[in-house]
Amino acid sequence: MRHFHQARTELLRQLQLPSPIQPLHLNWPGAKDVQLFVKRDDLIHPVISGNKWRKLSETLITLTTAPSAVVSFGGGFSNHLHALGYVCNQLNLPFTALVRGNYSQSVTPMIRDLHAWGGAIRYVSKVQYRERDTPAFIAQLQADYPGALIVPEGGSQQTALSGVRQIVTEQPNDFDIVICPVASGATLAGIASALSPGQRAIGIAVLKGQDYLESLVSNLFPNHAHRWHIEHGYTHGGYAKQPAELQTFCHEFSNHTGIAVEPVYSGKLLFAVKQMLNQGMFARGQRILLLHTGGLQGAR
Numbered sequence: 001m002r003h004f005h006q007a008r009t010e011l012l013r014q015l016q017l018p019s020p021i022q023p024l025h026l027n028w029p030g031a032k033d034v035q036l037f038v039k040r041d042d043l044i045h046p047v048i049s050g051n052k053w054r055k056l057s058e059t060l061i062t063l064t065t066a067p068s069a070v071v072s073f074g075g076g077f078s079n080h081l082h083a084l085g086y087v088c089n090q091l092n093l094p095f096t097a098l099v100r101g102n103y104s105q106s107v108t109p110m111i112r113d114l115h116a117w118g119g120a121i122r123y124v125s126k127v128q129y130r131e132r133d134t135p136a137f138i139a140q141l142q143a144d145y146p147g148a149l150i151v152p153e154g155g156s157q158q159t160a161l162s163g164v165r166q167i168v169t170e171q172p173n174d175f176d177i178v179i180c181p182v183a184s185g186a187t188l189a190g191i192a193s194a195l196s197p198g199q200r201a202i203g204i205a206v207l208k209g210q211d212y213l214e215s216l217v218s219n220l221f222p223n224h225a226h227r228w229h230i231e232h233g234y235t236h237g238g239y240a241k242q243p244a245e246l247q248t249f250c251h252e253f254s255n256h257t258g259i260a261v262e263p264v265y266s267g268k269l270l271f272a273v274k275q276m277l278n279q280g281m282f283a284r285g286q287r288i289l290l291l292h293t294g295g296l297q298g299a300r
């Protein structure tokens, strides 16, 4: 047990927290009328992708004893499985990833890393995977892995919110608007829960899901629904769709600012913000914080 606590202390020492905030000076139409900042959660850790640390932190920090195993879920490129797999490696916890689909013949860089870190992979059919949150499925997992900590897909659960809140609270909070990408909604829910009256959060949907994504957020955080909304017009055709226009945009942004972005999350967010600035959607002088959630491993 001493080893567990010591390993956790060492892991926490690897993190750059609070993550830095930088002003963004862009030549985009409308950008000079507002004050843009980017919060570099991509710099928290070289492996543990930004918002995935935020979502896992409360669960990991409050563990009083080492669980016998850790089990979680995700796709073949999942930033969440990647982050959790590394964490388990560092904490000497046996890790099993239930991966949606069968990549045994076309192992992804993410899965290769999990193997290297001693994780076990179980490929699950798409039909089975759909059952992942049902009581029967969870009960079976608990029987297969007695004493295991079972973490939902994306690390998105109620306990994730207090870690996510620190994105807003770990520095002086004088922003009018905070903008983040939305997939499972826990990041937006956590940010919205940390806002003060008068502040707003805007989520950029990275996948198609009008109403569905809103319900994910409000299930996690039912209060203050007027403080946030989701923009659905910037999915570029769906999750992980990367039209040439978006890829070019990401390269140009990275070259101009020196900040690496990928097309699945942060690229879509920045592309959306560029359009929204052009449409004059923000009031003059507003201080706008863009969250860089990391995720660069998934683009490999």
Ligand SMILES: *Cc1c(COP(=O)(O)O)cnc(C)c1O
Pocket: 049, 051, 052, 079, 080, 154, 156, 181, 182, 183, 184, 185, 186, 187, 188, 265, 266, 293, 294, 295, 296
């Ligand atoms: C998982 C992920 C998101 C989505 O966050 P949710 O809390 O699931 O909405 C955004 N950006 C990156 C880089 C991610 O890996």
